[in-house]
Amino acid sequence: MPLGASLKRVDAEAKVTGRARYTDDLSMPGMRYAKYVRSPIAHGLVTRIDTEKALQLPGVEAIFTYQDVPQHGFPTAGHAWSLDANKLDVADKQLLTGHVRHHGDGVAIVVACDLLTAEKAAMLVEVEYQELPVMTTAATALATGAPLLHGGESNLLKQHTLKGGDPDAVLAEADIRIEGQYQTQVVQHCHLEGVISYAYMDQMERIVIVSSTQIPHIVRRVVAQALDRPWSSIRVIKPYIGGGFGNKQDVLEEPMCAFLTWKLGGVPVKVELSREECFLATRTRHSFAVTGQIALTRDGTLQACSLDVLSNTGAYASHGHSIASAGGNKIAYLYPRVAFGYQAATYYSNLPNAGAMRGYGAPQVTFALECMIDEAAAQLGMDPLELRIKNVARQGDINPLNHKEIKSAGILECLLKGRELFDWDNRRAACLNQSGPIRRGVGVACLSYASNTYPVGVEIASARLLLNQDGTIHLQVGATEIGQGSDTVFAQMAAQTVGVPFSSIYVISTQDTDITAYDPGAFASRQSYVTAPAIYQAATELREKIIKHAAFMCGQAEWALEVVDGNVVLKHRPEKVLLSVKEVSMSAHYHQEVGGQIIAEVSCKTRSNPPAFGCTFVDLTVDIPLCKVTINKIINLHDSGQILNPQLAEGQVHGGMGMGIGWTLFEEMIIDEKSGIVRNNNLLDYKFPTILDLPDLDCAFIETYEPQSAYGHKALGEPPLISPAPAIRNAIWMATGVKIDELPLTPKTLYQHFALAGLVE
Structure with missing residues (x-):
């Protein structure tokens, strides 16, 4: 039977032989090229813009400034349309702006006969700015009297509260209560193929867009909204795509290339962002500040969980508050026999625009939750694996938020099989009572996730x-x-x-x-x-x-x-x-x-949305004087229902684990807090792991059967990314005795915490 077999990818040969055609391979005769004029500051107003010198450069065909584009806003998030006006995405983006809200915001764009000419002309456009106060943190963006980035009464985009039971009452009477504050960083997707699209007009004066996008039908709608045209007047073609990881779940440059061809009589116009521009002007992962509390009995029964999330969405809404909201909904399945509380708020700032990224809010909140589980185990004197085994979801449990029955749950079996495959008991015993400059630690962390967006979205x-x-x-x-x-x-x-x-x-x-x-x-x-x-x-x-x-x-x-x-x-x-x-x-x-x-x-x-589950086990060594972490062994185990293609599933898990390790130990967009300037918007200074930086990656599957699924399967694409970070943090804590509640766990971060703990001078 085809399902359950490791059959060869249908696109394998086309990709390895170069026959696959990506957007940049599909050039058209007479193509024009566009280049942005971008703001060198993070917040300000354009007071003067002069295009005269640029227009005199041979080969320049047109320059459009923020004054030349439609003045209404449009949304960019890759969400299905909603008939409920209260659920529509925030329409706060324009093609160009005279009010720059982040470093690299676009104020003008040049169209020329070739890319080099466009780049030269963009540098000749003269722009003067009135600088405004820069707000990169919640303290500055939400302060009384802070400049408003998008009008309204404050820079608060949205907030909400979810409750299942009465977590506050349970926490107040708890035998054991664990509290913590956790911080995650801004990172970028770094997909191999950059952001690229081109557009032209066909014989019926319809705009045709060819784009590297994850969401062609949504692009069609959003471009029509941006240009105030009928949806049917836009056609979107998606060729092969070289990765997206959520960045291309936003409508990025498609509205601009559509606008340019429309204004230039239908000639093809390409908008291709450099890697530096991808860092500044596409999307990032939201940074979260999470305050958490959990309550337990003295025998280790988890009774309550409360999380308070503050999410920084940057200069524009994009997916905005849905990221913070989704994080709470996705983790509620993991430990369902509790009173569950989740409060979240999302605010605008002068950071580059945050949007969807693999995991969609779950990695940030799971980091906080799984760190607290380990801290509870330490206070109870329990093995952290045993504490999880005692409390994780079982088939038949009820989600405390949506009251849906969990019809398939293999997380307990994942933990038990992981204990055996990882040799947890012996590895943990070998890591107890260490001293000296080089120490080992083991860690474990769990995850739950969803298989789509229902009932929030139309599936x-x-x-x-x-x-x-x-x-x-x-x-x-x-x-x-x-x-x-x-x-x-x-x-x-x-x-x-x-x-x-x-x-x-x-x-x-x-x-x-x-x-x-x-x-x-x-x-x-x-x-x-x-x-x-x-x-x-x-x-x-x-x-x-x-x-x-x-x-x-x-x-x-x-x-x-x-x-x-x-x-x-x-x-x-x-x-x-x-x-x-x-x-x-x-x-x-x-x-x-x-x-x-x-x-x-x-x-x-589809009107069902079963949870997928998984966990990570890790064994690592910490060189305390060098503040260096080396992963000795790491394994992910997943319950994704029936596995449709084992080899493809293993590839998904390995890719997610690599991204999870990168998020934990390597990656961070370094943004100056006072100026909002991005200091490492390139692949030389932005560090993410190459194949030489990753350990051997191992995975295993617990196959359950999901009865709501057409083929018994559940989600797998994003879950592998989620649990490595807390597992690695917990292992570092075990090895060194130092709790680090922020990401990334780079040598810089380790040094700061080790110095405070007196481990290094």
Whole structure:
């Protein structure tokens, strides 16, 4: 059976041989190139802008300033549209601005015949600014009398409270109460392919955009909003994409390239950001300040959890408060037998704009929660693994916030299997009572996550299957392949359900909003879960149509037939091949009287959202004088339901673990607190791990069966990133006795804390 097998990616050969065509490979004759004029300050007003010198440069075709673009705001977050006006994304972004709100904000853009000319011209545009106070922290942005970045009464974007039970009352009467304050940093996605798109106008004066985006259908809508055009007047094409990790779940440069081609009579115009611009002017991960409390009985029963989150969204809303909100919703499944409280607020500042990034708020809040669990274990004198085993979710538990039953939960089995594979007991015993400059520690941390955005978002997916004359099948889905391997598992789903070999399925990877039925895009670890029902229904319909025509051809009853391995057979005698699917298709296409091409198409909505679970075990060494951490062994274990393609799943986990290690030990956008200037907006000064910096990565799966899923599976894309950080922090604490409640755990951070603890001079 195709599902459950490590079948080769459908795009593997195209990518390794260079046949795959990305946005930058699809240049057009007469292409023009655009380059921004960006603010060198983090906050201020443009008082003078002079384009005369730049316009005199040969090859410059046009320059547009903030005064030339539409003056209404538009949203950029990659969320499905909502019929509830209260749920719509904040429309606070403009194509260009005279009120710069972060270092690198765009005030003008140059269009020229080539990129070098555009870059030279951009440097010739003269801009003067009236500098305004810079606000990079909550203390400054939310202070009384602080300058308002987007009007209103304050720089507070939004806040909310969630409660399940009465955590305050439980905390007040608790035997054991743990409190802590935790801080996470700003990081960038650093996907291999940068942000790039181009646009032109077709013969019907519609704007066509080719873009490296995770959300082509949402781009279509947002571009139309930005330019005040009908949604149908925009067409978006997504070729192969070289990674996104959530950055391209925002509408980035598509509105600008659409605006430019519109203003220049339809000529193709490309907007491609340099790596430096990606750091300044795309999206980052939100920094969180988390104040947490948990309550336990003396036997280690977790009774209450309360988290208070303050999220810095930077200069514009983007996904804004939904990140902080989602973090609380996603972790409520992990320890569900508690009174749960979650309060969150999101504020504007003069930092670069934060948006979606792999994990979507869960890594930040999980860091706080799992640090407190270890601190509780220490106070109780318990093994931190035993404390988690005692309290994690079981099948049948009820989520304290949404009151949904957990129908599949393998987190307990993940912890038990991890104990065995990692040899936790022996490794932990070897790390007790250490001294000296080099010490070992072990750590563990857990996670829960969701499989889509329902009921916050509308979860719609589509699938189209067309049977070709030779018996092969074209599969077209609205869901976007961005490197995660979704097209491959979609082909596996279709092959198994129709009853044909995997090699018979041809997946059309390019999404085109004129051709591809609606799907909001690649995010929320949703694609395999939400697209599966559409594929299952369409594949079932296609199989039934094949059987119907085969029954006509061979004079059998439809109920007596089945499709197996590309052949129509008798159900009670599957070894008896009556017809091949190819023969059925040829007859359907070319019979003189009956038939037609056999096609099935389904668009459907998913109204369930089961939790996925996982955990990380880590063994590391800390060189205290050098403030250096070396990971000796790390393993992730995951409950993602049925594993559809083990090799692809392992690749997802390894990639997430690498990002999690980078977030924990290496990565940080260094932003001057007073000026808001980004000091390391390049891949030389911004440190993230290469393959040489990562340890051997190990993973294992506990396969449960999720009954709400079309194929028994749950989310996997984002969870592997979430739990390495607290596991590493907990191991460093065990090794050194120093609790560090902030990220990243770089040598600089370790030195500061080790010095305060008297471990280094």
